[in-house]
Amino acid sequence: MLTDIMLLSSGIHGREMVEIIRRTGSYRLLGIIRREETQEQTSPDGVPILGGPSALPRFPDTALIHDNEWTYNSDVLDISKRLITLIDPTSFVHPSSVISRGCVIYPNCFIGAEAALGESCFLLSGAVVNHNCVVGKRVVMATGAHLAGSVRVDDNAYIGQDATVRQNLSIGGGALIGMGAVVIKSVPGNAVMGGNPAKLIRMK
Numbered sequence: 001m002l003t004d005i006m007l008l009s010s011g012i013h014g015r016e017m018v019e020i021i022r023r024t025g026s027y028r029l030l031g032i033i034r035r036e037e038t039q040e041q042t043s044p045d046g047v048p049i050l051g052g053p054s055a056l057p058r059f060p061d062t063a064l065i066h067d068n069e070w071t072y073n074s075d076v077l078d079i080s081k082r083l084i085t086l087i088d089p090t091s092f093v094h095p096s097s098v099i100s101r102g103c104v105i106y107p108n109c110f111i112g113a114e115a116a117l118g119e120s121c122f123l124l125s126g127a128v129v130n131h132n133c134v135v136g137k138r139v140v141m142a143t144g145a146h147l148a149g150s151v152r153v154d155d156n157a158y159i160g161q162d163a164t165v166r167q168n169l170s171i172g173g174g175a176l177i178g179m180g181a182v183v184i185k186s187v188p189g190n191a192v193m194g195g196n197p198a199k200l201i202r203m204k
Contacts, residue, residue, distance in 0.1 A: 002028040005084060006050065006059060008066035010035040013122075017067060017104060018045045020088045027084075030062060035070060065104065068122035068140050080119065097129075100137075118155065127159075136173065145177075154189065163198075174204060 005027045007014055014032065021029050030050070032043055037052035050059075056079070063084045083102035087093060091109040099111065102120035109123050112131035119137045123129070127141040130148050136155035141147075145159040148166050153159070154173035165171060165183040172189030182196040190204040 002026065003063055003084070004028050004030055005063040005065060006030050007032045007047070008035075008064055008070045008079075009033075011067055011069045013067040013069070015043070015045055016106070017065065017086065018043070018047055020086055020104075020106065021065075023089055024086070027063075030059070066102065066120070067104070083120070094131075112149070124161075130167075142179070176204070 003026060007017060007029060009017065009032055018029065021027050029047060031048035033050055033055055034040065034052050037054060038049060040049040043049055064079050064082045065084050065086050085099050085101055085103045087105040088107040090107040091105050093099065093111040094113045096113045097111045098116040100117055100119040103117050105123045106125040108126050110128045112129060114131055115129045115133045117129065117135045118139065121135055121139045123141045124143040126144045128146040129135060132150040133147045135153045138156050139153050141159045142161040144162040146164045147153065150168045151165050152170040154171065156173055157171050157175045159165065159177045160179040160181060162179060163177045163181045163183065169183060170186045171177065172187055172191065174190040175187045176192045177183060177198065178194030180196065181194050181198040183193065183198045187193055192201045192204060193199065194201050
C-alpha cells in the first residue's frame, strides 16, 4: 500500500523531489503546498497545487516532506511529527546509520556506518557523510560535498558544492562552507569559510 504524502515546496528543488518521490514507488503524492498562499492550480510537473499553509489543516493525517527552502512558524503550525524521510533509491545508506524524519537524500549519496543525520537535513546529489559523522538539524549539503569520518556538523550549517571536511573536525551551527573549500581545522558557528585550505572570510 502506498503512503499518501504532500510536498511543501516553492522552489526548483521541489520539482526534483517530485521525481524522487515517483522513483521510490512508496508514496502517492496528493499535491504540493506552497510557502505563500497561491491561486496556482497545477505545478509544471502536473502535480496539483493545494494552496498555501492555510490548506494544511484540511489534511491532518497526511505525511509531509519539505524542500530546503520551506520555513514555517512552529508555534503556529507544528508539522514535525508528520514528516517522512525521502531517500532516492540510488543512494547508499548503511543499516547502522540513523536518518531522522524530514531528511531528503538525493541520488548517489553515501551515508556510512554509524552516521547520524538530524531532522530535516537536505543532501543534494553525490553528498557523502562518512562513518561516525554526526549531523545536526536542517543542515544542507550541496552537490558533491564530502564529510570524512567522525565529523560533527551543528544545526543549520551549509556545506557548499564539492567542499571537503577532514576527519575528526567540527563545523559550528550556522556556518557556511563555500564551494570547493577544503576544511582542515574546526570551524566556529556562523563562520563563512572558503578556499583551499579553507580560511575565515567573515562572520555572519
